[in-house]
Amino acid sequence: MHDPNSSKHFLIAQISDPHIKTNGRLSYRQVDTARALQRAIETLNTLTPSPELVLISGDLTDFGRPEEYAACKALLEKLHAPYYLIPGNHDDRAAMRDAFAQHDYLFQHPRFLQWVVEDHPVRLIGLDSSVPGLPHGELCAERLGWLDETLKKRPELPTLVMLHHHPFTSGITHMDRQPLREPTALAEVIARHPQVERVLCGHLHRAIQTRFAGTLAMSCPGVSHQVSLDLEPGGPSGFHLEPPGYLLHQWSFTHGLVTHQGFIGDYPGPFPFYDEHGLID
Ligand SMILES: [Fe+2]
Structure with missing residues (x-):
């Protein structure tokens, strides 16, 4: 068990929206998503220090096919x-459970792929906001009741709550047509449990942060394509092949949870700021 007096860090990586296709087909005829996920994995595997676990916030596949x-x-x-999964709007619950049958936590709830993992210094909760065949997200009374009861059991543990759909308005019109619906119902539950350090989501395919229910909600970049940064009201749907990214959530008992965004791929550097004469001019 993690020593609460220790300043040791516990590092959690998050990636999102791999949208995997097969037979070399490109997502939206543009994106080699399999190669992109491979590069993301290479990046996470070479991080120093290494993340202790990886969260994947939905849209594992493009069409939910076995x-x-x-x-x-x-x-x-x-x-x-080790990695932990939740479904997104491009996923299929049954096919996902079949493929990841050895992921016991995916079977905690009889109907939904939502779960709690207690094995780490930070308690992890995954929610299933998917609605079969539709792009928006929902959390019914059954799912929210489960969340409330689960949070009530360990109020002393720092907790991450992860769902696929964003429970806030992003400002990107076409994504805000498919958010988590009725986010205030989720907000009412989260606000009752101040141990929630973050509400994490995917779906937006870019990093966005906002206040939510007394905590911080944030979305993870996509590991392949990024939703276009278009804040024009009524703007069209589209994506850019910007550098893909990931989040690193670093927990310590002394500093709390601090989140960083990293980029997937190789970039020039590191370069020194200083040489033997001091700051380089
Ligand atoms: Fe997605």
């Missing part, structure tokens, strides 16, 4: 750290 899950799993098995 063969897409098989391809996705074959890639994810190369991660050095």
Whole structure:
């Protein structure tokens, strides 16, 4: 068990929205999502220090097909750290459970792929906001009741709550047509439990942060394509092939939870600020 007096860090990586296709097909005829996930895994595996676990916030596959899950799993098995999954709007609950049958936590709830993991210094809760066949998200009374009861059991533990859909208005019109619906119902539950350090989501395919229910809600970049940064009201749907990214949530008992955004791929550097004469001019 983690020593509460220790300043040791506990590092959690988050990636999102791999949208895996098969047979070399490109997502939206543009994106080699399998290669992108492979690069993300290579990046996470070479981080120093290494993340102790990886959260994946939904849209594992592009169309929820069994063969897409098989391809996705074959890639994810190369991660050095254990990983935890929730479904997104592009996923299929039954196919996802079939493919990841050894992930016991996916079977905690009889109907929904939502779960709690207690094995770490930070308590992890995954929610299933998916609605079969539709792009928006929902959390019914059953799912929210489960969340409330689960949070009530360990109020002393710092907790991350992860769901696929954003429970806030992003300002990107076409994504705000498919958010988590009725986010105030989720906010009422979260506000009752101040141990929630973050509400984490995917779906937006870019990093966005905002206050939410007394805590911080934030979305993870996509590991392949990024939703276009278009804050024009009524703007069209589209994506850019900007550098893909990930989040690193670093917990310590002395500093709390601090979140960083990193980029996938190789970039020039590191370069020194100083040489033997001091700050380099
Ligand atoms: Fe997505």
